[in-house]
Amino acid sequence: MSIEVTNLSFAYGNREVLRDLNFSIPDGCLVNVLGPNGVGKSTLFRCILGLNPHYSGSILVNGKDLRALSVRQRAREISYIPQSHASVYDYEVIDVVLMATGSELKLLGTPGPEQLQRAHAALERIGIEHLAHRTYTQISGGEQQLVLIARALAQNARTIIMDEPTSALDYGNTVRVLSCVRQLAREGLSIVQSTHNPDHAFLYSDQTMVLSEGRLRAFGDPKDVITSELISELYHVEVEVNSLYGDKVRVCVPLSEVD
Structure with missing residues (x-):
């Protein structure tokens, strides 16, 4: 299993946000997480990523207890693609992708030929190798999101978490990004992404998870769930x-x- 969650609960102070969640996600599966604003989708992702460590229950990532993993070890198991990414500096696209290899380097180390080759391979796999030496801040929003997917691939983790990856994209770029994500799942990666559009779950997901008021309302085939x-x-x-x-x-x- 890529992710196994058992009796997961989390609270911000006295406000309980997640309540006794239990689910497992198999390898090579694309899961869409549905639910209104404020039901705990982003909080769930932060728990799985280890950013909200004070949860109760257990989370296994690729069979490993999340609490027992260091930051470097977590980076080898799971990668994260945020809703958007605003670069402060005018990095080239290849440099943005190379940032994913930082967990393999020593302090003040620089990527070597192996990391560079992997970054170019990730861009090629996504179909945007031609953008490698373009400035990240000067490409479109859809292209930037594809670059972030390539960065996640270069991290070489088996599991990817995506928080509303198409929220700011136009229709064409939405289709391109979601088609790319589905293909990656077919190639063996496990991907969990949140969305507010049930039609996306119908079209692209293998399984759909529905959260409501911090609880797991439904989980399974989208045609059965939605x-x-x-x-x-x-x-x-x-x-x-x-x-x-x-x-x-x-x-x-x-x-x-x-x-």
């Missing part, structure tokens, strides 16, 4: 789930817009 009743309850918008193309695709339609 129902019109559940989405209407979660988001307080009455929807109908429709099937298209012989049930290869399902979409949520807000009924208020078609009445």
Whole structure:
């Protein structure tokens, strides 16, 4: 298993945010996490990444207890792609990707030929090798998000956490990023990403996790999990789930817009 979570709870002071979560994510699986704002999605990710260490319960990453791992050891097991990344300096794209290899270097060390080769291979795998020597701050938002995916690959971790990776992207770049992520899962990586769009879960995920008020409301095949009743309850918008193309695709339609 890529991630195993048992009896996970977390609180900010007296405010409990996560309550007794139990789930496991197999290797080579793309999981979409759904839920309204404030239900604990980002907090869950921070616990899995070791950024919120004061949780109760246990988290295993690739069979290893998260609490027993150092920062360097965690970086070898799991990588993180934030919603957006604003670079302070005008780094070249290849330098942004090379930052992922820092856990392998000694203090004040510099990447060597092996790390450079891996960074170029990651860019090529994502299909953006031609951007290697472009300035990161001067490429589009969609291209920047693909660079962050390449950086996660160069980190050489088996598991990737993505926090709303398409929240600021246009339609075309959203499709490109999510198609890329799905392909990486098919190649054996385990990827957990949050989204506010149920249609993304239908189109791209192997499994869908639904959080509600800090609890695990549902987890499984998106066609079983995402129902019109559940989405209407979660988001307080009455929807109908429709099937298209012989049930290869399902979409949520807000009924208020078609009445």
